[in-house]
Amino acid sequence: MRLSVGAFLALSHLPGLSADATPGFRGVTNSCLSEPIQPTPEKRAPKVMIISMFAPEAEVWHKNLPSSGLGDLLAVNISIPGLSPIFPQAHCTASGEICQLTAGESEINAAASLTALALSPRFDLVRTYFLVAGIAGVNPKLATLGGVALARFAVQVALQYEIDAREMPAGLGTGYIPFGGYDPCDYPAILYGTEVLELNGALRDRAYALASRATLADDVGAGAHRAMYADAPGGVFERATGPPSVVRCDTATSDVYYSGALLSETFENTTRIWTNQTVITYCMTAQEDNAVLGVLLRARLWGLGDYERAIVMRAGSNFDRPPPSVTAYAHLRLSDQDAFHIAVENLYRAGVEIVRGIVDEWNCTYKVGVRPTNYVGDVFGSLGGEPDFGPGGLFGGRGACVGEGSCGSAGGASAAAAAESMRRRRRRGGVGGGWK
Numbered sequence: 001m002r003l004s005v006g007a008f009l010a011l012s013h014l015p016g017l018s019a020d021a022t023p024g025f026r027g028v029t030n031s032c033l034s035e036p037i038q039p040t041p042e043k044r045a046p047k048v049m050i051i052s053m054f055a056p057e058a059e060v061w062h063k064n065l066p067s068s069g070l071g072d073l074l075a076v077n078i079s080i081p082g083l084s085p086i087f088p089q090a091h092c093t094a095s096g097e098i099c100q101l102t103a104g105e106s107e108i109n110a111a112a113s114l115t116a117l118a119l120s121p122r123f124d125l126v127r128t129y130f131l132v133a134g135i136a137g138v139n140p141k142l143a144t145l146g147g148v149a150l151a152r153f154a155v156q157v158a159l160q161y162e163i164d165a166r167e168m169p170a171g172l173g174t175g176y177i178p179f180g181g182y183d184p185c186d187y188p189a190i191l192y193g194t195e196v197l198e199l200n201g202a203l204r205d206r207a208y209a210l211a212s213r214a215t216l217a218d219d220v221g222a223g224a225h226r227a228m229y230a231d232a233p234g235g236v237f238e239r240a241t242g243p244p245s246v247v248r249c250d251t252a253t254s255d256v257y258y259s260g261a262l263l264s265e266t267f268e269n270t271t272r273i274w275t276n277q278t279v280i281t282y283c284m285t286a287q288e289d290n291a292v293l294g295v296l297l298r299a300r301l302w303g304l305g306d307y308e309r310a311i312v313m314r315a316g317s318n319f320d321r322p323p324p325s326v327t328a329y330a331h332l333r334l335s336d337q338d339a340f341h342i343a344v345e346n347l348y349r350a351g352v353e354i355v356r357g358i359v360d361e362w363n364c365t366y367k368v369g370v371r372p373t374n375y376v377g378d379v380f381g382s383l384g385g386e387p388d389f390g391p392g393g394l395f396g397g398r399g400a401c402v403g404e405g406s407c408g409s410a411g412g413a414s415a416a417a418a419a420e421s422m423r424r425r426r427r428r429g430g431v432g433g434g435w436k
């Protein structure tokens with residue numbers, strides 16, 4: 001279900017000015033004169049929007065894209081109200097086919113910047129593929145330094161109660177306990193909606209095939225660091241010891257930059273349990289994915305973007321836990337893993353293959369979209385369909401109805417019914433319908 005873009009554009013961007021609330025909006029108008037007061041800004045409909053988090057991740061695209069023949073991202077700069085003070089502009093190639101936004105680091109910056117982009121009248125993002133391309137901590141059980149992962153699930157792992165581990169009950173294993181739960185292994189009984197975001201698996205697999213065309217960069221120092229993982233008991237870190245490659249596995253989101261074996265194992269478990277999987281799939285940890293995807297999910301709901309066109313790609317710049325015989329602190333703060341530069345470089349090398357693939361095969365494949373074969377969306381079932389994780393959707397498989405009176409019988413279910421179902425579920429969970 002989609003609403004027209006016009007239905008959502010009744011926004012005031014500047015004092016005394018309001019955006020025209022009609023489909024095909026063509027610029028800012030003065031509400032008194034109802035006439036355009038500035039030249040009509042061009043509305044761009046990029047095929048790909050690259051999302052970087054900070055300067056090095058952006059610069060690798062700015063520097064290298066021109067030599068790929070795909071264009072220069074610094075050809076067009078677009079200021080967007082609401083972007084970060086240090087990254088106030090989006091960038092596009094002259095053709096407008098490829099754009100890039102630097103969101104800023106961590107969840108607040110990512111959510112705020114993406115929301116500004118989604119609501120900007122300068123862009124039509126309904127057919128745009130979003131490529132989140134950032135560096136990350138990497139799980140040595142599943143991938144390695146410089147390796148590139150494409151995710152199906154993004155999990156907001158730290159959205160939990162936390163008791164300092166020095167005060168936790170004996171035998172608990174971790175001080176993290178899911179909301180409404182009593183044990184780290186409980187499924188959260190209280191859900192905010194952004195905990196688990198499932199991506200289009202068919203698109204992920206296409207992106208994986210495209211990214212696999214890249215020759216990834218490596219570094220001698222990173223190789224030496226990887227070798228320290230070889231003597232872990234049972235060879236559990238064997239994947240860490242090989243050269244970088246492109247892999248399919250999932251990402252964890254946390255504002256807290258956690259590090260060490262115990263927290264990494266905790267969030268391995270969190271990811272496995274919250275996604276209802278039986279094996280460990282958590283391989284990358286970063287600070288933004290669920291924030292970006294949460295905005296794209298809302299954009300889809302309001303007809304401003306297509307969540308099914310989101311790709312999350314992360315490259316390992318450091319391990320999330322130390323090799324045997326190194327302390328968590330020494331690993332985090334005192335050792336150089338020599339992988340920052342190859343991770344940034346490999347974001348570009350793998351990412352440019354994805355971008356090129358989408359642009360080259362636009363007419364025959366990507367324009368209409370890649371149909372997902374898995375459930376796509378959040379734990380509430382907001383976009384329709386029944387989640388394959390969590391306690392069951394709130395919208396009866398029909399998706400959420402947003403907007404005013406625009407949902408017919410084929411449309412989504414009402415928010416009031418969903419809120420009531422949420423309250424019932426909380427009471428069943430024995431948490432008294434309260435917030436704790």
Ligand SMILES: *[C@@H]1O[C@H](CO)[C@@H](O)[C@H](O)[C@H]1NC(C)=O
Pocket residue numbers: 074075076077
């Ligand atoms: C766009 O901004 C970058 C700096 O972010 C600058 O180097 C470049 O010249 C600008 N492009 C144009 C066309 O002004």
Ligand SMILES: *[C@@H]1O[C@H](CO)[C@@H](O)[C@H](O)[C@H]1NC(C)=O
Pocket residue numbers: 172173174184262263265266269
């Ligand atoms: C993770 O889960 C496994 C299996 O349930 C358990 O043995 C282990 O203690 C958990 N790890 C942590 C850090 O809680």
Ligand SMILES: *[C@@H]1O[C@H](CO)[C@@H](O)[C@H](O)[C@H]1NC(C)=O
Pocket residue numbers: 360363
């Ligand atoms: C794709 O379609 C557009 C519009 O129909 C056309 O201008 C363009 O040349 C086509 N591109 C390719 C690669 O076929």
Ligand SMILES: *[C@@H]1O[C@H](CO)[C@@H](O)[C@H](O)[C@H]1NC(C)=O
Pocket residue numbers: 186187273276387388389390391392
């Ligand atoms: C996911 O697992 C939880 C228990 O951890 C269970 O209550 C829930 O029904 C499962 N959901 C699905 C869709 O399998």
